[in-house]
Amino acid sequence: MSDAHVIVVGGGIAGITCADELAQMGIKVTLLEKEPEIGGWAADYCCKATDRCNRCYVCVSDKERENVRSMGEIALLTNSRVTEVSKNGSGYIVKISRSGDVEETHADAVIFATGFTPFDARKKGEYGYGRYADVLTGLDLERMLREKGNAFKPSDGKVPQSVAFIQCVGSRDESLGHLYCSKACCAYALRMARVIRNQNPESEIYFFYMDIQPAGRLFDETLKACEDDPNFHFVRAIPSKIYQYYQKPGLMMKVLNTEDGEIEERFFDMVVLSIGMEPNEENDLLWEGASLKPGSEGFLDPQSCDEGIFLAGTVSGPKDIERSIMDAKQTVLQTLRYLEGKS
């Protein structure tokens, strides 16, 4: 088992965790990443601490990335893609294309941790994403907070006074064929809303939702802190459209008023669309040798894999950082069992 070689495809948080854990157990690991840098989507996320830590675990992902980068035992191949996986005896031959060169490597097991694709908010045309500068996605706000440190309106660079968060954009949506919950959006939206409130005590937050999904322990505390905040308004309704009046600043929103049941127009400085996760758009480049098949909702089905092929993280369904790490750990255990059974 000690001379076994495992290839981990995808350098997001799940892939990184797999590589790290396997290397710690003394197994030779190669980590592949198609981008020039490992880290995946979580590398773009911001710390969501206010006056205290809100347990978003982005720092854990950052730290783990640095660990893997400096770990000598892991062979790290960036700018690399898998082009073919074919069975060879008890293992697999993996063809890796790296900046034009194609290499063939033998692996005893392959872990696919190829992640998700963020929902394209332009598919929800009624919210005007891409048309109005001040309509952001959750991912845009993550990047803004990470890179610039504070929230501002992209149109004029001013601090927004009223911000709306619209939940379940692209999730829990039968018409898009997305009959699933993305599991991470309630938590990230609430935490970032808290960050905005913390940065600007005068700001008002409107949170449009259907059901709030808990994320991990002590989430109730975050939720209570939001509910106790007089400038934080929870509205159990989803807005139908966002528009602008000619030559007037700000965004108008059409939404049900849950206080009197009337339809009304509301004015906001900025709107954040809490986009969910879609199956990775490259999932349809299925590798025949690895027999990867989509399961429910288009995410890959871990049961369909051939022996020696494993899935980790959001490739098999939406997960937050915490759950991705847990899933990766479980995958490592399966891989170990498999390798142990072979030797």
Added chain:
Amino acid sequence: MSNQQAVLRIPEVAPELKEVEVVPEAVVAGDHPTVLAMADSLSTMGISVTLIHPYKEIEEIVAHMRGLMEADEEVSKKYAFLCEKVAANKSIKVMSEATVDDVSGWWGNFSVGILQKGTSVTLKTSGIAVAYKGNPVLPEAFSAEGIKSFSDFLAQFDMRKGALKEATNPAKRVAFVLDVDGRDEKWASVTALRFGAYLKGFGSQVYILCRDFKVSVDDMEREYRLAREAGILIFKYRDYPRIEGKRIIFQDASAVSEKAPLDVVLDDVDAIVIQEKVVPSKGQEEFLGWLKIPQEGGFVGPNNPQFIGRTPKKGVVVAGDTWYPEYPTDGYVTALSAAAELYKWIGRGTYQVDIQRVAEVDPSKCATCLTCYRICPHDSIRIERYGERNVYITKGEKEGATWEAARVKVETCNGCGLCASECPAKAIQLVYYPDLEVLEFLEKT
């Protein structure tokens, strides 16, 4: 540079790394079904496992989940299979009708006192994995007669006749009331929906009352839709429902008008099932106390997702309700992660004795200024109360152990010295602490 600078005093202990052999053996103990998952996966990875459980037969470990196993195929598949596998695995030594009575020692050298049918036995082992079942407690407002907790309901339900064991006819109307005490937990939503769908098969009308319906579990959104299509009524309430005998009254939160709230009355409900709060059992509190494992509200819980199932005490992992109450399929994942963590510690035959430095506070100097608390990156130094002189008592320690100072959690301290270098009162020093006892032991052998 002057030579008169204050120098931290570090006790003279030979700080060299020693490599020691560790026997790949572990004790898996507890009454939660996840002990089966841990025992099974540790055993397949080549660790010799002793399984300690309080029941007569291995089957009984999952007995309280029978109802759920009937209703949820995935749970059934995982745990029924595990039962057979563990029972058939000859390399797992099973001690039935036994409980853990006392634990002491450290990584690679624990001694576990076991009480089996009145006689006590002591086992030496390298690692420990435990999973205890929590106790269900109903919120006081809902503890009237005829109201059941989820676990009571599932345990007393007769699958063949679709009714409670005491009842003669199938339940006509069953109501599940969720989210009455905290909203962190998802297991109750899943259980209510899957079990509700099962009850539907007996012609029962099922109501689910909740604050928010938790769909952030695999396939839950689809099942939520199917359940509503099948006629399970799901309400979102505004204030906590009132229960009067067989009647439930609440304000519907999904009704649009907040000014003219809509009262919903459900009459003649045969069985009212309330989501219980799971509190740690006595065995679990004792166990964590013996090893001085820190906890929040009785659970070891996830504070860092890198270390699922792992406790700050090396060589000890936990799952089940000792970790945190979870739905059985999620708990299964936690148990496997815990087993992997234990494998990392004891599975490789050798380990390096880690002579770690930790911070120590001199209570006579500490001014409880909170500097250390603010800057500690590991959340290892705490002042519980200040203003008046703070009092800090950890469970399992002697009653009345008071600290009039900041207090270091030795188990999580990394010995980085940040607090020592910043402390204005110079009250913090670094000492070689946790493995001193290990070193002592090494010198003897």
